[in-house]
Amino acid sequence: MPQLNGGDDLGANDEMISFKDEGEQEEKISENSSAERDLADVKSSLVNESETNQNSSSDSEAERRPPPRSETFRDKTRESLEEAAKRQDGGLFKSPPYPGYPFIMIPDLTSPYLPNGSLSPTARTYLQMKWPLLDVQPGGLQSRQALKDARSPSPAHIVGPFCWEFPGQFHLSNKVPVVQHPHHVHPLTPLITYSNEHFTPGNPPPHLQTDVDPKTGIPRPPHPPDISPYYPLSPGTVGQIPHPLGWLVPQQGQPVYPITTGGFRHPYPTALTVNASMSSLLSSRFPPHMVPPHHSLHTTGIPHPAIVTPNVKQESSHSDISSLNSSKQTDAKKEEEKKKQVHIKKPLNAFMLYMKEMRAKVVAECTLKESAAINQILGRRWHALSREEQAKYYELARKERQLHMQLYPGWSARDNYAANQQGKRKKRKREKQQAESNDLSAPKKCRARFGLDQQNNWCGPCRCKYPKEVSCLVRA
DNA sequence: ACCCCTTTGAAGACC
DNA sequence: GGTCTTCAAAGGGGT
Numbered sequence: 207m208p209q210l211n212g213g214d215d216l217g218a219n220d221e222m223i224s225f226k227d228e229g230e231q232e233e234k235i236s237e238n239s240s241a242e243r244d245l246a247d248v249k250s251s252l253v254n255e256s257e258t259n260q261n262s263s264s265d266s267e268a269e270r271r272p273p274p275r276s277e278t279f280r281d282k283t284r285e286s287l288e289e290a291a292k293r294q295d296g297g298l299f300k301s302p303p304y305p306g307y308p309f310i311m312i313p314d315l316t317s318p319y320l321p322n323g324s325l326s327p328t329a330r331t332y333l334q335m336k337w338p339l340l341d342v343q344p345g346g347l348q349s350r351q352a353l354k355d356a357r358s359p360s361p362a363h364i365v366g367p368f369c370w371e372f373p374g375q376f377h378l379s380n381k382v383p384v385v386q387h388p389h390h391v392h393p394l395t396p397l398i399t400y401s402n403e404h405f406t407p408g409n410p411p412p413h414l415q416t417d418v419d420p421k422t423g424i425p426r427p428p429h430p431p432d433i434s435p436y437y438p439l440s441p442g443t444v445g446q447i448p449h450p451l452g453w454l455v456p457q458q459g460q461p462v463y464p465i466t467t468g469g470f471r472h473p474y475p476t477a478l479t480v481n482a483s484m485s486s487l488l489s490s491r492f493p494p495h496m497v498p499p500h501h502s503l504h505t506t507g508i509p510h511p512a513i514v515t516p517n518v519k520q521e522s523s524h525s526d527i528s529s530l531n532s533s534k535q536t537d538a539k540k541e542e543e544k545k546k547q548v549h550i551k552k553p554l555n556a557f558m559l560y561m562k563e564m565r566a567k568v569v570a571e572c573t574l575k576e577s578a579a580i581n582q583i584l585g586r587r588w589h590a591l592s593r594e595e596q597a598k599y600y601e602l603a604r605k606e607r608q609l610h611m612q613l614y615p616g617w618s619a620r621d622n623y624a625a626n627q628q629g630k631r632k633k634r635k636r637e638k639q640q641a642e643s644n645d646l647s648a649p650k651k652c653r654a655r656f657g658l659d660q661q662n663n664w665c666g667p668c669r670c671k672y673p674k675e676v677s678c679l680v681r682a
Numbered sequence: 683a684c685c686c687c688t689t690t691g692a693a694g695a696c697c
Numbered sequence: 698g699g700t701c702t703t704c705a706a707a708g709g710g711g712t
Contacts, residue, residue: 346710562707578686583689588689
């Protein structure tokens with residue numbers, strides 16, 4: 207991964223350029239047809255791969271073979287891409303003020319608010335990605351009402367318009383089925399989705415008019431501005447952490463990043479405190495140590511997707527009830543055990559963030575549900591993205607890693623290595639790769655060895671394996 | 683129930 | 698230092 211400006215690992219700059227050289231700007235400009243082609247490719251390949259190959263052999267070669275590389279072509283491509291990006295972003299990404307790589311040029315990252323006080327598109331995008339069903343659209347009340355009206359379980363036939371019909375906008379909440387599969391949903395999104403009426407900026411629900419400690423009756427101090435409630439915060443470790451997403455912290459110092467709709471800056475997400483059913487939902491989906499108590503939700507109790515307790519399924523409501531009856535000592539012991547069992551997941555990389563945001567759209571656009579096929583489409587679209595669009599996700603991923611690193615200083619990706627079954631999988635993969643090498647195929651190895659600029663040195667399988675490369679049939 | 687598939691990127695392991 | 702491996706998400710499919 208090339209480092210840019212000696213700085214962060216923001217992205218594969220050269221790779222993105224290379225992919226742009228592969229004629230994919232056409233996909234960007236006419237994304238509709240390309241997406242349909244993607245879908246058709248994947249679908250047909252699922253049905254009959256060999257048949258597809260035969261049918262596509264005639265044009266795939268001419269269409270997908272990378273054109274001769276030259277700087278002038280690259281520049282032209284970049285220019286056209288930027289123009290296309292400008293058109294499609296609807297002004298989200300203005301013309302780059304710097305000629306270099308635009309990772310830190312996202313204009314409104316530094317100030318998430320527009321002059322009128324609403325969230326900037328980028329901030330909305332980020333929030334929307336974090337909370338896929340959260341309505342952070344401008345024009346809030348109307349769309350919120352619409353969402354509220356659509357809260358009843360949506361049948362699968364609710365298929366929103368294709369995303370390319372509204373380039374530059376992020377209407378996930380309005381375009382994908384409101385009720386998603388649990389796997390699609392951020393752990394907290396259902397709470398938000400089904401309680402939009404509680405997202406009244408600055409107006410907490412009646413029972414939470416003031417943030418008062420139910421025990422002491424003393425108003426609690428506001429949520430510390432430098433703590434993101436997105437991750438559960440371990441005591442003593444985070445209090446002094448500067449907010450890594452200061453770009454989402456407005457002037458008042460209230461945390462905006464972790465939440466919310468335009469203007470919803472209540473230190474405690476009011477939607478999470480609404481009623482007992484919400485709490486029961488929380489307790490049913492999360493282990494008790496992650497579930498904030500009723501009416502006293504503290505941000506430290508808000509789970510983050512990065513944290514998973516392996517035995518969530520075993521913690522039924524019955525166990526919760528029984529735990530209530532158990533002694534405090536056993537509770538403490540259980541808490542300790544659970545803490546030990548907490549699995550801190552890797553922060554999502556740029557592509558994973560992109561997938562998470564776009565998967566619902568792709569699923570809605572086609573009848574495919576197999577993730578493997580969906581991911582193929584997403585992989586293609588990822589490469590079809592402009593540099594600016596990709597940069598957005600690289601930036602988000604960088605912030606994710608930064609936040610993750612600050613919250614779990616001692617965590618290492620190695621902690622999750624072979625966490626399951628002690629290297630069982632590793633062995634399998636090695637065996638598999640050995641089998642592949644015996645088969646004279648080592649996908650992607652040539653890419654790393656020779657690079658994209660020397661694809662003529664790639665072996666056939668690599669060229670075949672890699673997306674958008676020369677058709678397999680040509681080689682055959 | 684568990685693993686595979688499929689994608690990209692990050693990071694650790696390995697040579 | 699280059700290469701390899703694993704793991705993040707996702708959910709249908711296979712064993």
